[in-house]
Amino acid sequence: MHWSERIANELIERYPDRQTYVCAAGISPSGAVHIGNFREIVTAYFVTKALRKQGRKVRFIFSWDDFDRFRKVPAGVDPGFEQYIGMPYVEVPCPFGCHASYAEHYEKEFELALAEFGIEPEFIYQSREYQSRRYNSLMLHAIRHRTEIYDILHAFKTGGAHDQERAVYYPVQVYCEECRRDTTTIQQFDEQTERLGYACICGHRGTLSILQATHMKLQWKIDWPMRWKMENVAFEPGGRDHSSETGSYNVSKVISENIFGNPAPSYAAYEFISMKGSHAKMSSSSGSNYTPGDLLKVYAPENILFMFAKYQPNAPFHIGLDEDVIRNYTEYERYRNPAAFKELSPDIEAALELSMPDSHPGRAPKFSQLSGILPLVNFDYRLLQELLHRVGESYAKEQLEPTARRAEYWIKHWYPQKLITVKEHQDHQRYETLDSLERQWLHTVCDLLKDAELTGSTRMEKIYAICHHDDKKMMKQNQKRLFSLIYQLVLGRDEGPRIPILIEGVGVHRMLDLLNFQK
Known part of the structure; x- marks a missing residue:
């Protein structure tokens, strides 16, 4: 059973009479929201999908x-x-001058990314909630x-x-009415009038009616359980640092029960995600992170x-933008292949279903293939489309271009090792190192390229047959050796x-110019 289904079942068992299951997540817009933060909302999102699959009404906040x-x-x-x-x-200016505030800049950036995933929670802006009293x-x-x-x-x-x-302890913080x-x-609290007096280091002193205040908020460990009560939260994940x-x-669980008289919601701790090659925790303030928007340019x-x-929420994993991209795409493409569906484990099948958008993306070219051709x-x-x-x-433009754009961005920004160029001249130095069998293979390849009557598929059958050997293992080794030799001399x-694509992309005449040493 997939972890999201297990959590959903536990929620139904714990709250059998709930008409609506409230699943919650939350983030402070301290900077660009990174992919580690994304794990919080996506964990809640998968649980909401599992609940809805069982016919339950869900409010996702x-x-x-x-x-x-x-x-x-x-x-x-x-x-x-500073x-x-x-x-x-919400009162700090936008650092780039494009939004109403610092908060809005990073909020909208993340919300736009969430929309691309089809994740559409009900957004609650705590500044508005507090200021609405x-x-x-x-x-x-x-x-x-x-x-x-x-x-x-x-x-x-x-x-x-x-x-x-x-x-002298108070569970709230007050923003100064003068310097904000x-x-x-806090210097005093009058139980009768329910007014609070405070002094700020800027020199301002003030009093406020707690029931009318719009510039005061609860401290985090009291704020969290207060919101559980207000929103009737049934499930909320939290990072390892909170767990x-x-x-x-x-701490908040005890405050929820003892102070607000409300049982704490079910909880799932999630592990942090690291960037490949770094063991540091991702942080919005350090700038050491990938955002969902960064990843969407590649994936x-x-x-x-x-x-x-x-992955289970409590299982750490890393994300890389190097050769891992090819591996991750290839794995997903293999699982999505209907022929492979019968071989999937229940957990992988569930993960695949959870990852699918509501509208099926349809047929798409393989990422590794496009990254090799582009x-x-x-x-x-x-x-690319013609080749x-x-x-x-054959792919329609709308089927081809999304993957092509991601492959191009990946190569140009993250993996320039994929940039290839066709050689200008024959590599005589490399050719001189070949043995007689390898030279004969190349000669036969050139003969097949010269034969204009051959179709692409027939030509490839004959190229494969060049390395025929009764020992199948030896034949595969020889074929790999031949193809590697072609790549070395051409690229x-x-x-x-793939060789058929290489021939089409480079052109028969140019291939012959580079491979035919017996002119």
Whole structure:
């Protein structure tokens, strides 16, 4: 049973009378949302699909924590943005001048990427929720129970609680009405009037009515369980950093039950994703990451979804943009082949189903094939289409171009090793190293190229037959040796596109110019 189906079954068993199952995810727009963050929303997304498959009604929500404080200027943003540290993300200007705020810039970037995956949650912008006063009654409740919250928080710490610290603890942060930063200290709270007084390091002092406040928010470990209650959340995943024995989930679980009187939702911890060659955790603020948008320039959405679906959430994996791209595409293309469907394990079959968009993408060319041909035709998609047609593979423009664009981007930006050029002159130095059998093979290949009566398929049959040997294993070795020799003499490398495509792409006359040493 696939992990998403197992979680869905557990939810149905735990909440048999729920009319609607709320599955939640959330991210703070601290910078470009990376593919590690994506694991949170895609984990919830797969569970929603498993629930819907069982006929259950689902509400899939995604919270943008854009009322959180701006903590750090990320790589790629003007260092002058340090002046905004301590302000809510939604009030920090857009660093690139193209959106209404810092928060909106990164939110819209990620939302556009999600749309390409067909992932359409209900977006909740926490700045709007807080400023609408929707949470104020629960904030007041938390403030009235602040000493209990303090004791819960400190029960998860190694150091003990302190009476003096407890007396001045408040579970909220206040953004100053003057400087808009959270550099404030709460000085008193009047139980009768429900008003709170604060002082900011900027010199401003103010009082506010908690039920009317629009510039105050709960601290994270109290905010999270408050929202579970407000949205009636049944399931939410969380990263490994939130999932330790003393992590945010376990702390928030106790606060949810003891302070808000609400059982914590079911939870799945997910592991971090690393970039190939790096053991560092991806971070929006460090700039050391791939975003979903980055990957979509190379991978089709269904390929990316499959990578996430085939691993248990608590299993780490890495993503590379080197030769792994070919391996990942080839694996997915093989699984999608109806002939191979009978051989799939139940988990792989489920992962494949979860990765499929609602509208089937239809027939598409193989990525590895296009990446081998495109440099040969100088990335001309029309020539690519014609060449494939000549070797018996016809694709409409809309079938061909999405994969071609991704292959071109991958080669030019990530894997220039795929760039190939046809040699200008015969490689006499390499030819002199060949033995008599290899030279005879080449001579026969040239004879077959000269025969204008041969069709492409017939010519290939005869080229394969050049290396005939009673020992099948030896014959395959010889064929591989011959093809490698052709690639070396034509392209200056040991491999290349399939020989029929190489012949069509380079042209018979040019092939003969490079291979015929017996003129």
